[in-house]
Amino acid sequence: MNVLRESLPQSIDVAALGVRSKAPYQLLCTREAVIWRTEELARTACDALEGDDFAAAAILTRAVTENAAMTWSLLEVLETRGKYDPEQLNELLMRLLAGSKIWPELPKPVHVLDLVRKIDKTVTGIMASYDRLSEFVHPNWSGVAGLYSKIDQKNFVTYFGRGLRNADSSRDMIANALLGSLGAFEYAYNRISDLMPVFIGELESLWSDKGEA
Numbered sequence: 473m474n475v476l477r478e479s480l481p482q483s484i485d486v487a488a489l490g491v492r493s494k495a496p497y498q499l500l501c502t503r504e505a506v507i508w509r510t511e512e513l514a515r516t517a518c519d520a521l522e523g524d525d526f527a528a529a530a531i532l533t534r535a536v537t538e539n540a541a542m543t544w545s546l547l548e549v550l551e552t553r554g555k556y557d558p559e560q561l562n563e564l565l566m567r568l569l570a571g572s573k574i575w576p577e578l579p580k581p582v583h584v585l586d587l588v589r590k591i592d593k594t595v596t597g598i599m600a601s602y603d604r605l606s607e608f609v610h611p612n613w614s615g616v617a618g619l620y621s622k623i624d625q626k627n628f629v630t631y632f633g634r635g636l637r638n639a640d641s642s643r644d645m646i647a648n649a650l651l652g653s654l655g656a657f658e659y660a661y662n663r664i665s666d667l668m669p670v671f672i673g674e675l676e677s678l679w680s681d682k683g684e685a
Contacts, residue, residue, distance in 0.1 A: 473518060476511045476654070491675040493558065496668060498565040499546055503664055510539045510657055517650055524635050526642045527615055530608035533650045537602050540657035541587035542568065547660040548590070550667050595656050601649045608646075 481504045486497045517532035549556075549564055556564065563579070571581025592599035607614035622636035623629075 473511075473515055476507070476514065476658075480508055480511060487678070489672060490678050491672055492678055492680075493675045495553075495558070495561050495565055496672055496675070498562070498569050499550065499664070500668070502565070502569045503543060503546055503661060506539050506543055507657075507661060510536055510654075513539070514650060514654060517646075521643060521647060521650075524639060524643070526619055526634075526639075526646060527608055529646045529650075530605045530615070533646050533653065534602060534605040534609050536650060536657070537598065537605065537653040538584050538588065540653045540660065541584070541591040541598075542582075543657050543660040543664075544591040544594070545582065545587050547663050547667075550664055550671060553671065591656065595652075598652065598656065601652060604645060605649055608642075 484497065484500050484504060489496050489500075513532045513535050517529050517536065520526075520529035520532060546568060549561070549568075553561060567579045567582050570578050572578040573581060588599055588602050608619070609615060618637075619642070620632055620634065620636070622631050624631065
């Protein structure tokens, strides 16, 4: 968590990118906002795990998985940029940066399940982990009675509380999912940094009309 916290960016200077295309700026703005969200969610998930608040930890961890999938999608756009013309690239990046289901003037968002399914093709098992977390996130048995109740069948009494059953199993599952999602996020985040200079080098310079490099 310390590495993630120490990596939080403070700003992006669009002029410093030095190109006329908005695409690098759009992609980086999305990535940097996502790392801030990821740090907050992961830090809070760790706090919840320490307090045996497994429902909260699962909800937060599933959100971290979605962040990893979104960042992986940004990486995929960057890696396959040759498939898109400038208009298509702008549309896709704006859907990731500013998508909304409630404001019709904004782009249509990319569905998060599509992002998770896509990353699962490369990071095998992440969809299964996401589905397991969803059992805790939704008010299904795992997230309600399974977490907060235990039946004494001999005496016909049901007890309620935290950690009444399978606490170690729940903690381990959520912690492993969190670590896996953070690993996928870190890889995609850093790989974007590796590829960005090449992408920028392919684009028209801001100063091209002035004869500058």
